[in-house]
Amino acid sequence: MRSIYLNVAILFMLVACSDSEGGFGNGSLGADGYQGSGFGQDDVTSSTFFKESIGDHVLFKVDEYTLNEAAKTALNVQANWLIDNPGFVIIIEGHADERGTREYNLALGFRRAQSVQEYLVARGVSGLRLKTRSYGKERPVEICSVERCYGKNRRAVTILASGSS
């Protein structure tokens, strides 16, 4: 998993080079889903890079808080980056879709955040850097009332803040 992260980083550097030399403009990494110009200027140790290139969130099925394979893969990449960048404290934020009662969804958000926290710790991130919180169904990223949006709202987001652990 560590090698995947490195490969991604190397790819970005390559794109950055081609941008500055050949003026190719908006480079696209296709399969990885990362696109846009100017990544090369980004500091790979920045929280912006973490959010946009490493990926800051994982998704859950309806009323579930266990991590599926896709979520674990994403968290492996997150964990490696977090270990390499120890200057951040981390809040894992759990969320739910609107199809649940308020208190239950708040509780479910905590469970989702806890699943992520436990997984990151198991992958070697120091538990002292980690906190969890839940917003329940109060802060959706998508506002439509169909599964396309609900699926994106059932999430746990890894939020970084500067500070020593």
Added chain:
Amino acid sequence: MKRLFSFSFLVFSFLAGAALTQDGPLKIEITDGVIEPLSFAVPVFEAENPAAREIASEISSIVVADLTSSGLFREIPKNRFIAQRKTFEEPVRFPDWRAVNAQALVTAAVKTNGSGQLTVKFRIFDIFSGVQLGKGTQLSGSTGAARRMAHQVADQVYKRITGEGAYFDSRIVFVSESGPKDKRLKRLAIMDSDGEKMKFLTGNDNIVLAPRISSDGKKVLYTSWETGFPQIYLLDVETGRRKRVNTPGNDVAFSPRFSPDNKRIVFSYERRGNIDIYLMELSSLRSARLTSSPFIDTAPSFSPDGRKIVFESDRSGAQQLYTLPVSGGTPKRISFGNGRYGTPVWSPRGDLIAFTKQSNGRFGIGVMRIDGTEERLLSASFLDEGPTWSPNGRVIMFSRQTRGPSGAPSIYSVDITGRNLRPLNLRAPASDPSWGPVLP
């Protein structure tokens, strides 16, 4: 069965009232399981001085609106009146009111004086029996209290005729919402039971949720993200001052509710992703853990005698309702129907538990007896949740949210028979109502 029981209760109480005065036939028609609302007439309240005319008219409109909103009363339009009453003291011409099918008549006179004092005198008549019900009543206060006095008149009429407790002269704490769904601003607010006299209690800097008013109406418990994490706050309604409640370890806690004597609170406490229910004495901050399952235990609510709580837990695999003695013991599951049950609230009468039920992709409000039997759904929509009881245990309010990107919540009320589902007339989106006591 429950419906019939309620109906006969209403009939009995009215007949009992009538029997005390005379033996005339007073009829409440029950057709297809629906109560025929009792017809009443309210001539515009007499103004005893010219300056009182406007306030007299306003008070009589509020009395009519309150009684009509209960679904148990139907107003006889004033343009059908035969009797033209000139003064409060003139005798009631019962045949004139019988002719327009009024079963009850409310007459009143309103007086103001130069120093802002307001007096309201009123009488209630049983038209078919041709008698006054009880004695005349006089209320006085400042002109600023006109709306409250109107609610008190409506409460007296309601109590006298239904035999049930009052509820119009009460207030409701709720969450006033604004802004788009993904950046919603939420503020605590308070309003009269009819949605009027709304006043904000907090700013909108933080998300606030699920306010719960104390049984004396003076304090509100709620959950706020003021520190960045959900924690419990206690707010004084009068002064607007708030303070954080120091729950164990100063950790994350939510879903608080007062005990009936307001000395203790129950709430959910989160630790390492596990959510359990705790009990805490407010004066000493001494707390006790009431549940210790590795599941979600939340939304606790006290029984009116303070001895038990009802709460929701997913320990069976999905949200269900459980009761538990506050002194400890094993939770007893009471909900067994198809679907999920959450947000239980014990009725102030002690006989029913209201809840949110999720089944077949819809959310509805329901009630069941405290042992879980006789479950009945009172509403269903895309998203109904969070019931709260009227002080007399007869009406339930809840939040209803509409679907889609512009979806917004509003507050609805419904009679415990399932009749008279209606939205409160509010100017802005509102959610999470918590109904306070009848004001002293």
